[in-house]
Amino acid sequence: MIVKSPLAALLPLLFVSASAQALEVILDTGEGRPAAPYLERLEGAEEPTPRNTAALPPLNDAAERMLPIEPSRLRVAPLQGQPPAHVRETLQHMPRPLCLVGSDPQSLAWLEHHRVALMQAGAVCMLVQAETPEDLERVRDTAHGIPVQLSHGDDLAERLQLDVYPVLISREGIEQ
Secondary structure, eight states, rough: OOOGGGGGGGGOOBHHHOOSSSSOBSSSOOOOOOOHHHHHHTTTOOOOOTGGGSOOOOOOHHHHOOOOHHHHHHHEOOOOOOOHHHHHHHTTSSSOEEEEEEHHHHHHHHHHHHHHHHHHTOOEEEEEEESSSHHHHHHHHHTTOOOEEEEHHHHHHOOOOHHHHHHHHEEEEEEE
């Protein structure tokens, strides 16, 4: 059974990590966009080894072309309250936690503090703010093997009525 959800736009962004193995889709409502452009980048890439940043694949041209990345709807700030009931209902269909982080000092400290729990939960991090390839590398180094994907995050922020990061988005809600 396909569950309709406003998170359908996330389908291309919620692939686990670059690997030659089969990709794990963490949300599929049937309303996604073709994955072919994303899969082309994955051909022949090696899977990152947790805690061994030397094994992380180098930045590729596609990632560098996405930079700088700056969300227009999100800012670094404390989370105030929980989302409305209809958003919490949508979150119930997320089989995997997702975190939104930036390359700013607050996000890096948050990621370092929550890294073990994020890794144990199988979270995927969406990097929503970065200016340079070095920013992306710094976040990937701090994540120590947690998959980090570039994303503007604005569509997700709008759908979840979210305006701050860093946050963890899971079935339980949105938290810092």
